Amino acid sequence: MNEEKLIVETRDLCKNFGPTVALDHVSIKIYRGQITGLIGENGSGKSTITSILSGMQPPTSGEMFFKGKPHKPSSMIEGAKLGIGMIVQEQGTVPGISIAENIFLGSENKFGRVFINKAAMVKEAQKALDAIGFTGVDAGAPIESLNMQDRKLVEIAKTVYEDPEVLVVDETTTALSQKGRDIIYGIMRKMRDEDKAVIFISHDLEELMETCDTLTVLRDGVLITTLSKEEMDEDVIKRCMVGREMTGDYYRSDFSQPVSDEVVLKVDNITSGFGMLMNFSMELHKGEILGIGGLSHCGMHELGKALFGEMKLLEGEVVDTRTGDKVNSARGALLKGYGYVSKDRDKEALVLTASIADNILAAGYDKLQKGLFLLPGDTKKYVNGLVDELSIKCASPAQDVQYLSGGNKQKVVFAKWVGRNCDILVLDCPTRGVDIGVKAAMYQLIDRMRRDGKSIVMISEELTELIGMCDRLLVLKDGQLAGEFTHAGGMNENQIIDVMI
Amino acid sequence: MKKVIALLLALVMVFALCACTPKDPNVGPASNPGTETTPGGEQPGGEENPPAANVPLDGSWPEETVKIGVEAFDTTDESFMGVMEYFDYLGDYFNVEFIVSEALNAPEDEFAFIDNCAAAGCKGIFGYYNIAGAEAIKHCTSQGMYYWGNEQYYPDVADDPLYVGTYTFKDMSDENGKNGDYMAGYELGYAMASAGLKHIAMCNGGAVIGVQMFLDRQAGVLDGIAAAQAEGSETRFDPATDIVEGFPGDSYFAKQAEILAGDYDGMVTTFDAFTWFQPIIDSGKDFKVGAIGTVSDSYKAFVDNGTVISLVYDCGEVVFGSVFADLVNAATGHADLTRGADGKALLNHTQRWVLSSAEDFNAVYEKHITDGEYYITAEEMAQVLGGVNPDATVDDVMALFDMSLEDALSK
Amino acid sequence: MKAKKIGKNIVMTLALPVIVYLFFFILCNATGHAGFGVGADLTTIIYNAVFAGLVAQAMAINLTTGRFDYAIGAELMLATIVGGNIAKNLGWGPAGLLLFVVAIAVALGLISGLVYVILGLPPMVISVGMAMIYEAIGYMYNDAKGIKAIGSPMLVFSRTANSLILTVIVLAVLVVIYDYTKIGYNRRALQGGQKIAVDVGIKEKNNAVYCYVIAGFMMGLAGCVYLSRNGVIAPDTGLGSSSYFMSAFLPMFIGGIFGKYSSYPIAIFMGAVVQAIITSGLQKMGVPNSVQTVINGAIVCLFLIYDSNSYKLVEVQMFKEKLAQAKAARRQTAAQ
Known part of the structure; x- marks a missing residue:
């Protein structure tokens, strides 16, 4: 590689959080005119590198060089001034102010030191939006006029407006619509073509292989390898990430067994109050994994909520055919043996500031209750059993959930329902933001539940996992059923995509 | 283990609190008397106090400071401040100190203030204001402090030896007199x-x-x-x-x-x-x-x-002068001077002045504000205190504060 | 399009006061209480609106960023007592009153703000403490006599014309501060997303101090108006000074709801007008004081209920459209 193009270099970068080693002597080089991908399981240290680079936190030891000079930013603000722009997953926009004000948050001085020239700000913001190809919005409008995915684009516009020389995109794409993804891919390519550097962090292998010029794999804080475009191969990358051969049974293997005819749940022509879902009917069989796929706004997440009695239905009903009762409240669903894993894990599935034990117990009180009391011995046994069974990595079940990694958080959510021994599980994006190792474990768990006769509805935006796991797949488009696929009839990715779009 | 220790600690605290609560309502700073206060009878305190004829009025008597708590509803109220100024003036002549409450708006504030006064060693409470009614008075006397004030509860507490009196504007000969x-x-x-x-x-x-x-x-x-x-x-x-x-x-x-x-x-x-x-x-x-x-x-x-x-x-020294006389008499062993002929606490008859001309107003204004003087002087006050004047009688006390506007202006 | 939007904004801004005014006007006339809302009534409405409006501005600037400032009542009391007495003794007239009271109120606001920023304790705790300190100073100052300036020529700020001029100037300044300066801009950013705003370099502490200073300024003006109207202010103790900001809540809530049509300070003032009309109207009809308190409480509740449930109205409409859409889709499928 042409060393003149070197823009960022780290030498023996280390970062410890107490006894945990997040980065272990990582030396990496980032070049201009390239999109450098970073991949690794959760906790492998990829976000730690970029957060140190941007000034969010200092390294424990090691050196950094930016444009040949030692680089020690004391804050993100300083990092941004030097020319390192970051688009991160969680940051977000500020509600209550306009789009333009969000774009120039913290840099209002451009438009006056005391008095702000509002018109000029809106005009400039409009330019910033146009520059990333996000058109058709009024920069003076309140940020609330945009949906969550479009608000992400406002953040991107803000970062790009500052014209960074190094752009870090950290797992942003999962929060974006297809339109947003296209915009961000476009920005990355454009920056590369302008001879700037891009660092792209993602869980999505396919996306990385398609976009990146080189791909660096990290594992447990150690740089494993850097692959050039030609060397990128899915199996190789996975092997590097996990540090072992992935077993063949990544997904389930036995699709030969016929699914029982017994219908456990029936959805009769429902139209939801929110989202796209309308005129939708389906049946769920005992011992079946039913996949629900589609683009992110096709109404499938609303369907998940509807199955658990959590969605306002304007028409139609969800019926538990075993009892003949309607499912119209979460409490009712829970008592009938339903479980629900929400897509929005941190907000809807967990109490982040509560302990692992309390989170797991939350769905199990009625099972453990003896008269008016919960006996400490019972709860301890219950929680510890589940922590062991799902191998949740934690110091103790008393630890707060918020400090767990994404994969472990998801395991806690699963533990809630596994503990209740649910008969019907609705899983909305069960492997979202989860690293490969945990993913495999999840798939095995789901398959085991199926074999135990449980019925599972698996809603996912990842086609491969749907194809790999489901007996039957329903594809939604604009809120309505667009197609049905079975393994027997063949599940072809191209066919499915045709139906989706 | 930690829980057990916490429980034990809590138990200890509960017992300690119980132990601190006085069992005997008469145990308190002012240990008066089971002594029956016979109306106009001999003076039980006469021997304990020094012969009084030569008591100097320089703030050195009584030997032990008499502390009196004052219940107020608005400490910035001018009428109230007028009364307190008069007591301040008396403070130059007698060793008496007043502790004023904050603005009391709730019964619990009132009870808390009474408790604080007891803790601070007050001998008595002046009820300029009262929210909890007779309960507040009983709360005060049960802690061994004297109480003065609040005519409307008089029938409930008049027999309490620690309740020392109040004022009244009633014509005592009229059964249905209004307050x-x-x-x-x-x-x-x-x-x-x-x-x-x-x-x-x-x-x-x-x-x-x-x-x-x-x-x-x-x-x-x-x-x-x-x-x-x-x-x-x-x-x-x-x-x-x-x-x-x-x-x-x-x-x-x-x-x-x-x-x-x-x-x-x-x-x-x-x-x-x-x-x-x-x-x-x-x-x-x-x-x-x-x-x-x-x-x-x-x-x-x-x-x-x-x-x-x-x-x-309400001229401060006329209407509320008896507060000072009654509470100080009681606190210095002359409780007999606070009992009427029927053995009940004193109803000090006093007069409220109606100023209906600028002339009357200005006469009082000059006396109080221009000259800084009072219609009842410290010397006159001393004459009705048993500890200073052993010859003082209940009738002297009653007579001093029953002063009409005409009497005052002609003084 | 733009003209239409401006028109709508003006209508929405003025609608509530006008409706409430007409409501009471008709009700009073129908129940035989003629003369509502004119003459002396109007003077009172304007005074009450101006006073409550100023206090509500002071309260809102901090409360909307999560800082409940309990000390503003005590700031008003202390600044007016001290500043008023200085102006009275120097004989500087209305200008002196305004100058000293506002300057002292601003200084007290600054002290509150600095104490908050330096100690970093919860605002409620700090401000209760500051209120007690200010009250104690007010009580010690001038032998607890407060200020009595009855009949003084400096008391001009409650006259209708003057108080309206004052209001217009204050609103203009506030609108500029809220919508066109870095202070207002940063305040809104901090209000919406404290952490994000701080991460991009907005100085939360500086902004908090500015807000406290502006709140002090407003309370100083409110003090001048109050003193002009009543001629006396007595020191309070035991947090009694909180009574000065008790009328600020309804205007603030109304301001929060209608702010999007004009500007937050203007909407707050409209809220104060609404409150003053309601008070005056109930008074006119001879509603007993205790019942008025109940009604006022109920109105605050109603506004809060509306505020936190107004989205449901939108939802109902949304559901209707959705259902129609679903039916249309069904017809279409059936037709195929």
């Missing part, structure tokens, strides 16, 4: 309705929220007006439309504006009238005010210019 607040309202209402005004309004203060003092005053005002009307006064007053309720606030000011804009030419208030003066000036009207208030700078200009034509005035 002081009623009389203040009555005299004010009567005076205003007899002043030749066409249409008057009234501010009823705390009556709207059921404060007894204001209910009594309001009843008095209404009866006073009615009495004047019966005697031929043509002053109009309709309780349905002419009452400004409550204390200054949004709706109070709204009603005030309506009255100043209407055909009214005067008003009576059962508390001070300051919030009216500026609006009256702004309205440019000839508007008369009658109030229950005090002789102070705030009223002077408006008495002089004829706005305030009637002021019911």
